[in-house]
Amino acid sequence: MLRLAPAITLVMLLGPIVAGLLGTLGPAFGYLPVLGANTVSLDPWRELLSHSGFSSALALTIVSGFGATVISLALCIALCATSAGSRGFERLQRALPPLLSTPHVAIAIGFAFLIAPSGFFARAFSPWATGWDRPPGFATVNDVYGLSLIAGLVLKETAYLALMTIAATGQVAMRASMDAAAALGYSPSRAFIAVVAPRIYAQIRLPVYAALAYSLSNVEMALILGPGNPPTLAVLAARWFAGYDLAQYFPAAAAATLQFAVVLTGVGVWRLMEIPVGAIHRRWVMRGRRRGFMEPALAATAGLGKLSVTLAFASIAILALWSLAFRWRFPDFLPETWSLAIWAQHLGSVARLAGVTALIATVSTLIALTLTLACLENEQRRAVRVGRGALWALYIPLLVPQIAFLFGVQTLLVRLGFDGSMGAVIWAHLIFVLPYVFLSLADPYRALDPRFARSAAALGASPSRIFFTVKLPMLLKSLGVSAAIGFSVSVALYLPTLFTGAGRVSTLTTEAVTLSSGGDRRVIAVYAFIQAALPLVVYAAALVAPAILYRNRRGLR
Amino acid sequence: MTHDGLELRGVSIKVGDATLVDGLDLCVAPGEVVTVMGPSGSGKSSLLAFIGGFLDPAFAASGEILLDGASLAALPAQGRRIGILFQDDLLFPHLSVRGNLAFGLTQDVRGRAARLARVDEALEQAGLEGFRDRDPATLSGGQRARVALMRTLLAGPKALLLDEPFGKLDRPLRKDFREFVFEHARMRGLPTLLVTHDAEDAEAAGGRVVDLEAA
Numbered sequence: 001m002l003r004l005a006p007a008i009t010l011v012m013l014l015g016p017i018v019a020g021l022l023g024t025l026g027p028a029f030g031y032l033p034v035l036g037a038n039t040v041s042l043d044p045w046r047e048l049l050s051h052s053g054f055s056s057a058l059a060l061t062i063v064s065g066f067g068a069t070v071i072s073l074a075l076c077i078a079l080c081a082t083s084a085g086s087r088g089f090e091r092l093q094r095a096l097p098p099l100l101s102t103p104h105v106a107i108a109i110g111f112a113f114l115i116a117p118s119g120f121f122a123r124a125f126s127p128w129a130t131g132w133d134r135p136p137g138f139a140t141v142n143d144v145y146g147l148s149l150i151a152g153l154v155l156k157e158t159a160y161l162a163l164m165t166i167a168a169t170g171q172v173a174m175r176a177s178m179d180a181a182a183a184l185g186y187s188p189s190r191a192f193i194a195v196v197a198p199r200i201y202a203q204i205r206l207p208v209y210a211a212l213a214y215s216l217s218n219v220e221m222a223l224i225l226g227p228g229n230p231p232t233l234a235v236l237a238a239r240w241f242a243g244y245d246l247a248q249y250f251p252a253a254a255a256a257t258l259q260f261a262v263v264l265t266g267v268g269v270w271r272l273m274e275i276p277v278g279a280i281h282r283r284w285v286m287r288g289r290r291r292g293f294m295e296p297a298l299a300a301t302a303g304l305g306k307l308s309v310t311l312a313f314a315s316i317a318i319l320a321l322w323s324l325a326f327r328w329r330f331p332d333f334l335p336e337t338w339s340l341a342i343w344a345q346h347l348g349s350v351a352r353l354a355g356v357t358a359l360i361a362t363v364s365t366l367i368a369l370t371l372t373l374a375c376l377e378n379e380q381r382r383a384v385r386v387g388r389g390a391l392w393a394l395y396i397p398l399l400v401p402q403i404a405f406l407f408g409v410q411t412l413l414v415r416l417g418f419d420g421s422m423g424a425v426i427w428a429h430l431i432f433v434l435p436y437v438f439l440s441l442a443d444p445y446r447a448l449d450p451r452f453a454r455s456a457a458a459l460g461a462s463p464s465r466i467f468f469t470v471k472l473p474m475l476l477k478s479l480g481v482s483a484a485i486g487f488s489v490s491v492a493l494y495l496p497t498l499f500t501g502a503g504r505v506s507t508l509t510t511e512a513v514t515l516s517s518g519g520d521r522r523v524i525a526v527y528a529f530i531q532a533a534l535p536l537v538v539y540a541a542a543l544v545a546p547a548i549l550y551r552n553r554r555g556l557r
Numbered sequence: 558m559t560h561d562g563l564e565l566r567g568v569s570i571k572v573g574d575a576t577l578v579d580g581l582d583l584c585v586a587p588g589e590v591v592t593v594m595g596p597s598g599s600g601k602s603s604l605l606a607f608i609g610g611f612l613d614p615a616f617a618a619s620g621e622i623l624l625d626g627a628s629l630a631a632l633p634a635q636g637r638r639i640g641i642l643f644q645d646d647l648l649f650p651h652l653s654v655r656g657n658l659a660f661g662l663t664q665d666v667r668g669r670a671a672r673l674a675r676v677d678e679a680l681e682q683a684g685l686e687g688f689r690d691r692d693p694a695t696l697s698g699g700q701r702a703r704v705a706l707m708r709t710l711l712a713g714p715k716a717l718l719l720d721e722p723f724g725k726l727d728r729p730l731r732k733d734f735r736e737f738v739f740e741h742a743r744m745r746g747l748p749t750l751l752v753t754h755d756a757e758d759a760e761a762a763g764g765r766v767v768d769l770e771a772a
Binding site for chain 1: 606610613614634636643645647650660661664692693694
């Protein structure tokens with residue numbers, strides 16, 4: 001059974017993606033037998049290309065996707081370069097995990113509450129500085145250039161990339177390299193850019209591609225922060241898929257397939273751009289400059305990075321504020337009256353949705369943990385060495401745009417009579433939960449000193465006894481962190497729930513997105529706040545439980 | 558003909574093109590301590606790993622290992638009844654001192670009371686009566702080393718492999734622990750194979766010395 005673990009895992013992970021991509025490709029070329037369309041044609045593409053907003057949508061997608069990724073990576077590198085080797089680095093390391101576990105949707109909604117024309121910042125400066133006693137008439141959210149969308153993506157991706165960078169510093173002997181460079185007269189931030197950053201980039205390349213793919217193709221953030229007409233390509237596709245006009249499925253599938261091509265090309269272009277950037281970096285290193293404009297430039301960029309982290313936390317805080325407000329008129333800085341009325345009014349619905357959300361997240365995380373542990377244990381028992389191919393396979397769900405394969409999955413589920421079931425939703429979540437659980441657990445699992453298992457075997461313990469009584473308890477902390485990450489990934493998922501749930505399964509996330517287009521901020525805030533709080537509570541529990549359990553075990557702290 | 562104790566017949570270990578051990582024949586009688594010496598990389602630890610049953614698949618090993626006349630080839634590590642002490646004590650950090658010892662104690666001792674009695678008896682022999690509920694991480698290096706030995710002995714091994722278990726201890730402690738280990742090994746009549754690169758260890762063992770480089 002254990003031997004089959006890698007194969008089962010791969011099939012569960014990639015089977016739906018491959019089937020879904022094909023099932024979307026068909027209708028993109030006019031082929032969808034369920035609707036009686038049996039002939040292959042280019043009509044869906046003609047319809048897509050002739051859509052009035054098509055070229056703007058494509059341009060918006062590319063600009064916001066690349067813009068957000070380039071800015072996030074710059075902020076991440078500047079944050080790490082200016083704090084490496086100092087206390088700030090550890091502070092960063094502690095501050096970021098909560099941001100990572102907060103769903104995109106909650107950050108996007110909170111961020112919109114901050115920057116909207118009637119938002120918190122406008123209130124803070126009105127009317128005394130701006131003279132506004134009514135919200136200004138220009139768009140600061142959903143602007144046609146996608147600037148608010150880029151900013152929202154940056155809040156989230158900077159935290160993600162910075163955490164990946166911090167994790168990678170352990171593998172590149174950062175301290176020693178920086179000390180050596182310091183002895184040669186380089187400032188810490190310059191030393192980081194010169195000798196540490198290239199090696200770290202090689203380590204975080206796949207996470208960077210994942211951030212690019214997400215920025216190019218996400219639907220939930222673009223729905224909340226992006227322009228409405230024309231929207232991004234992914235939103236356009238999602239809108240057509242969700243409409244009642246079945247004929248729209250065809251151009252929608254074409255848009256979804258194009259989205260896949262955009263991401264594929266985007267990652268390819270990014271990979272090619274690494275070559276000249278690397279060459280420029282090497283030439284710059286050869287020049288041996290010890291001081292220049294880089295230090296102030298890095299400090300300024302890092303300032304923006306800190307602003308991004310602060311805004312992300314502020315986005316969560318504003319949700320709490322709005323959920324407790326009763327009367328809060330523009331331009332009052334704080335609510336005039338406070339109340340728990342909105343909470344009381346929606347408690348039943350929030351609790352039910354939170355229950356469903358937690359159930360889906362818990363089950364998909366437990367399945368992911370089981371498969372991951374089975375693969376890792378199989379790898380150790382059979383002493384298999386895992387190549388780079390396995391790593392790429394794990395990243396496929398994070399690179400392939402959700403919109404590009406979920407429609408195909410949906411039609412398949414409908415045909416099997418399986419759509420709208422909890423099982424289907426959980427499986428769809430598993431596709432995204434599993435990679436994160438695996439990636440976060442593999443390193444600690446492989447790093448456990450193999451001599452503990454050998455000692456136990458020499459004492460007569462069987463492999464399964466060693467697994468359950470030695471390895472698992474020793475890895476409890478890592479297991480907890482992995483589970484919390486898996487849980488938060490599941491809570492954050494929007495499109496997978498939407499497409500496989502068939503309207504019968506709703507979570508806090510789908511509800512928050514639906515509500516976000518409505519008017520009452522207090523109600524939106526209640527749902528979005530709980531959506532943000534749920535993974536945070538689980539994350540805190542995952543840290544606290546092993547600490548309590550092992551309070552008398554210094555060797556495991 | 559076979560002997561009591563641990564017997565190696567024509568044991569060779571190779572990694573890639575390099576031969577680490579070449580046709581080693583060796584008999585270790587019950588209660589005898591044989592020392593295997595050699596610089597690092599000479600295959601000492603690989604030899605112990607082969608005997609213990611957890612040699613990395615990157616190594617190719619051949620030859621026969623017999624324990625009290627029976628071949629070990631078909632047995633997995635947990636079925637060989639060969640106790641091993643490593644340079645690190647490798648006490649399980651999630652278990653108490655008593656938990657570690659009970660983990661090691663052979664399953665032939667049944668019943669909670671009987672098992673705890675055996676564990677406590679072992680603690681007494683190690684002079685660690687007051688430490689049974691302690692976190693192993695709070696013990697001194699010498700105390701941890703003694704717990705590790707007792708854990709190994711409680712499993713009821715028929716032979717003992719020592720992979721430089723004295724290497725990390727300070728001088729006076731090292732001498733005490735060495736005597737403690739040899740005394741217990743002889744008392745129980747265990748054929749013991751000690752791997753070390755320290756001549757003093759070999760001298761203290763007092764038995765035959767096999768030099769791997771010369772082999």
